[in-house]
Amino acid sequence: MSDLESIDLANPTEEHRMLREMIRRFVQDEVEPQALEFDREEKFNLDLFRKLGEYGLLGISVDEKYGGSGMDATAVAIVNEELSYSDPGFCLAYLAHAQLMVNNLAFNGSELQKSRILPKVCSGEWVGCMAMSEPGYGTDVLGMQTTAKLNSEGDWVINGRKMWITNGAIDEDGTPADICWLYARTGTDSKGRAEITTFLVENGMTGFSVGQKIYDKSGMRASNTAELVFDDCIVPAENVVGKPGESMIHMMRNLELERIGLAAMALGISRRSLAAMNQYASEREAFGSQIRDFGQIQRHIGESWAEYRAMRAYVYDTARNTDLSKSGNRLDTDGVKLFGTTIAKNIADRAIQVMGGYGYVGEYTVERLWRDAKLLEIGGGTLESHQKNITQDLGRNPEKINE
Numbered sequence: 001m002s003d004l005e006s007i008d009l010a011n012p013t014e015e016h017r018m019l020r021e022m023i024r025r026f027v028q029d030e031v032e033p034q035a036l037e038f039d040r041e042e043k044f045n046l047d048l049f050r051k052l053g054e055y056g057l058l059g060i061s062v063d064e065k066y067g068g069s070g071m072d073a074t075a076v077a078i079v080n081e082e083l084s085y086s087d088p089g090f091c092l093a094y095l096a097h098a099q100l101m102v103n104n105l106a107f108n109g110s111e112l113q114k115s116r117i118l119p120k121v122c123s124g125e126w127v128g129c130m131a132m133s134e135p136g137y138g139t140d141v142l143g144m145q146t147t148a149k150l151n152s153e154g155d156w157v158i159n160g161r162k163m164w165i166t167n168g169a170i171d172e173d174g175t176p177a178d179i180c181w182l183y184a185r186t187g188t189d190s191k192g193r194a195e196i197t198t199f200l201v202e203n204g205m206t207g208f209s210v211g212q213k214i215y216d217k218s219g220m221r222a223s224n225t226a227e228l229v230f231d232d233c234i235v236p237a238e239n240v241v242g243k244p245g246e247s248m249i250h251m252m253r254n255l256e257l258e259r260i261g262l263a264a265m266a267l268g269i270s271r272r273s274l275a276a277m278n279q280y281a282s283e284r285e286a287f288g289s290q291i292r293d294f295g296q297i298q299r300h301i302g303e304s305w306a307e308y309r310a311m312r313a314y315v316y317d318t319a320r321n322t323d324l325s326k327s328g329n330r331l332d333t334d335g336v337k338l339f340g341t342t343i344a345k346n347i348a349d350r351a352i353q354v355m356g357g358y359g360y361v362g363e364y365t366v367e368r369l370w371r372d373a374k375l376l377e378i379g380g381g382t383l384e385s386h387q388k389n390i391t392q393d394l395g396r397n398p399e400k401i402n403e
């Protein structure tokens, strides 16, 4: 076999293949049995989350010397795909911790911050979140109104509210995340743009609390979403990441991994939905034949297969081309999330259609996947923001099209 023939984008090395097999077993034994219950009850499974730490998944992209597994963006995509095959809501909580908070610290924190905090978040002792969005500012992130000012003792005083924060609360009692990767405005540059600084806000710091846990979400109900309040919140100077006012670069770089992570979740949703509709089409008979003999059912299955395969190639090709220590892959990380998330929603929708009334009830899983898939078109950047970014990037670099 030539090298070209042996390339498997989704499992490029033996290590990746073993990782996938390990997670598949874990998902089958431990994730699948609880998924329906935690979705119905709108609860985050904290015990199961901590188990991900025992498997080395909470610090998947973190250097081993801090308790991580030292793996790459492809490994991140593998974990998210496999978890989302069964429980995208649980995977979203994992993503918020491992990709939005932990990975960001691993690549941007100081040695002191990394050696103190990373072992705790890699083991699962601490749960992390990332707070960027606000009640009045989402896509327009640079409009954020949460501010931080230095006081006379050299501490930072933070005021504002953050909205929609996954893992913002870790239980029903309003306990905040153990650590919050917080973006706040610390100034305005000469062009009038916000200067953004990152703060590591820890549970127990004065003025940091949960405003409300947000209930009755359409999907992703197995992850907690909360409003966070910073009311004269005091954060010591050693909890600032990088230089004040210079967080745009790591915000943008980490968003690239977030988009790959969310697209990989879409891939898991698509694969499960396709498997479910394919199996059902053989089992169900109508008018004296299997429903898979009907042309309209064949269209649902055929189109889903082709779209799933195209998405799989795009997700893993983009992951392979993403170096976690650098930014520079906005075009394709936007592209893959734009493409994959709507496809996942459509494939889950077709699965419901193929399965008729059964598809519409929770026990058959695909209605949950359909609800979960919708969030992927909003969180981590809306479809419209991806369209905007791609058009901007191709305007600046039209040669990309003919590369």
Ligand SMILES: Cc1cc2nc3c(=O)[nH]c(=O)nc-3n(C[C@H](O)[C@H](O)[C@H](O)COP(=O)(O)OP(=O)(O)OC[C@H]3O[C@@H](n4cnc5c(N)ncnc54)[C@H](O)[C@@H]3O)c2cc1C
Binding pocket: 096, 129, 130, 131, 132, 133, 135, 136, 137, 138, 139, 140, 163, 164, 165, 166, 167, 217, 220, 225, 375, 378, 379, 380, 381, 382, 383, 384, 385, 388
């Ligand atoms: C379940 C859930 C979990 C989340 N988790 C987190 C988290 O952990 N951390 C975090 O910081 N945030 C989180 N978010 C927030 C999420 O990232 C935002 O909801 C998202 O960025 C969109 O912001 P918005 O809701 O304020 O909508 P808006 O930005 O107000 O958008 C409203 C509409 O206007 C469109 N729009 C806005 N600007 C433009 C433009 N320039 N051109 C064209 N259309 C435009 C949007 O595309 C959208 O259709 C989460 C959200 C949800 C629902």
